[in-house]
Amino acid sequence: MQDKELYEKLLGIKAPWKVIDVALDMQKSCVTVKLGHAKGVQFPCPVCGVLCSVYDHEARRWRHLDSCGFMTILEAEVPRISCKDHGVKQVSVPWAEGGSRFTALFEAIAISLLKVASLSDVAKVLRISWEEASGIMERAVKRGLKRRVALPVKALAIDETSFQKRHEYVTVLFDRERDCVIDILDGRKKETLQRWLKEHQESLKELDSVTMDMWDAYIGAVKETIADACQKICFDRFHVAQYFTKAVDKVRADEHRYYKAKYGTSPLTKTRYMWLRSKESRSEHAPASFAALSRMNLKTARAWRIKESALELWTLTDRKDSEAAWRRLLGWTARCRLPPMIEVGRTIRSYLWGILNATVKRATNAKVESVNAIIQKLKVRACGFRNRARFKMAILFHYEKLSLLPEGLT
Numbered sequence: 001m002q003d004k005e006l007y008e009k010l011l012g013i014k015a016p017w018k019v020i021d022v023a024l025d026m027q028k029s030c031v032t033v034k035l036g037h038a039k040g041v042q043f044p045c046p047v048c049g050v051l052c053s054v055y056d057h058e059a060r061r062w063r064h065l066d067s068c069g070f071m072t073i074l075e076a077e078v079p080r081i082s083c084k085d086h087g088v089k090q091v092s093v094p095w096a097e098g099g100s101r102f103t104a105l106f107e108a109i110a111i112s113l114l115k116v117a118s119l120s121d122v123a124k125v126l127r128i129s130w131e132e133a134s135g136i137m138e139r140a141v142k143r144g145l146k147r148r149v150a151l152p153v154k155a156l157a158i159d160e161t162s163f164q165k166r167h168e169y170v171t172v173l174f175d176r177e178r179d180c181v182i183d184i185l186d187g188r189k190k191e192t193l194q195r196w197l198k199e200h201q202e203s204l205k206e207l208d209s210v211t212m213d214m215w216d217a218y219i220g221a222v223k224e225t226i227a228d229a230c231q232k233i234c235f236d237r238f239h240v241a242q243y244f245t246k247a248v249d250k251v252r253a254d255e256h257r258y259y260k261a262k263y264g265t266s267p268l269t270k271t272r273y274m275w276l277r278s279k280e281s282r283s284e285h286a287p288a289s290f291a292a293l294s295r296m297n298l299k300t301a302r303a304w305r306i307k308e309s310a311l312e313l314w315t316l317t318d319r320k321d322s323e324a325a326w327r328r329l330l331g332w333t334a335r336c337r338l339p340p341m342i343e344v345g346r347t348i349r350s351y352l353w354g355i356l357n358a359t360v361k362r363a364t365n366a367k368v369e370s371v372n373a374i375i376q377k378l379k380v381r382a383c384g385f386r387n388r389a390r391f392k393m394a395i396l397f398h399y400e401k402l403s404l405l406p407e408g409l410t
């Protein structure tokens with residue numbers, strides 16, 4: 001088999017296109033495959049599809065997958081047609097998308113690598129620049145967003161995650177039913193979220209629950225845009241648990257400091273994570289001494305017992321039972337004489353309605369929280385994103401179930 005024929009087969013080149021030359025540069029470890037088309041052929045206008053005569057040609061180059069370790073370049077004189085309705089246009093070629101300097105197959109491989117490795121690693125492996133790798137990612141996201149159809153969202157989650165500097169945030173909108181990111185908004189202001197909710201009224205018609213933190217900006221935005229918001233807003237277990245955990249940690253730190261100052265030693269030394277861990281993860285790690293410690297007359301132990309009891313209330317799914325149990329717990333919290341716990345109790349009391357919604361609907365943001373954890377890891381892996389747009393693009397690339405591959409390869 002001739003090398004031209006071989007490359008025609010390998011590249012899947014079909015008429016009117018053919019391989020007209022294959023040149024090997026041993027010094028540069030590079031193969032250049034020249035493609036051309038038969039004379040007198042008409043090509044469809046890329047806008048309307050009507051067959052038109054060739055007007056002129058433009059020289060184009062694409063990077064393709066390596067052949068046996070040799071960098072492989074496709075070259076072609078791509079025709080421009082003259083359509084009577086759309087003017088002079090470059091025709092589309094079957095091996096690459098318009099405007100790309102890479103073949104569709106090359107982009108597809110880059111996309112699958114980008115799913116598992118960082119931009120700089122992919123750039124190194126594929127011998128392209130960081131900007132080129134980022135460009136492939138950006139085109140993939142644009143392609144996916146264009147193909148996406150707006151589906152009705154029934155279970156929405158709204159959460160914030162920090163971007164780059166500690167106090168810069170983005171708001172992540174997540175479809176809990178489909179398990180994917182829907183959108184990412186700048187900041188965490190009420191107005192921004194409100195605008196988004198208004199723009200997406202159509203797909204939110206069947207909305208049943210919105211999980212979020214007890215955060216007034218988000219609550220306000222939802223209340224002002226969604227009908228029956230007070231029945232739909234859910235403050236999930238994860239966020240509520242965080243409030244209790246933080247308060248327990250504060251009680252422990254204060255008490256530990258008190259013992260150290262007064263006696264030079266403290267029973268709470270090196271126990272921090274045992275008080276903070278959830279029941280499930282603690283049982284594996286806690287030494288037997290923790291059980292004894294938790295029974296001692298310590299402020300920390302008292303605070304911890306309140307936290308543990310609060311977390312167990314989540315097993316109740318009847319609204320009345322749940323409300324009665326929470327009210328008992330809040331009474332206990334109010335009498336406990338531990339300021340951080342009293343503070344949490346007050347917060348919970350004013351947001352109890354949404355906590356009850358969450359228990360009844362069994363709605364939780366746990367998945368969003370794990371997305372946040374992955375997003376934070378992604379940030380570390382990418383050594384920070386140069387700007388917000390790139391950060392958002394990476395989240396969409398990794399967590400929105402978009403169809404990313406070039407045309408014909410999906």
Ligand SMILES: [Zn+2]
Pocket residue numbers: 045046047048049050083084085086087
């Ligand atoms: Zn046309």
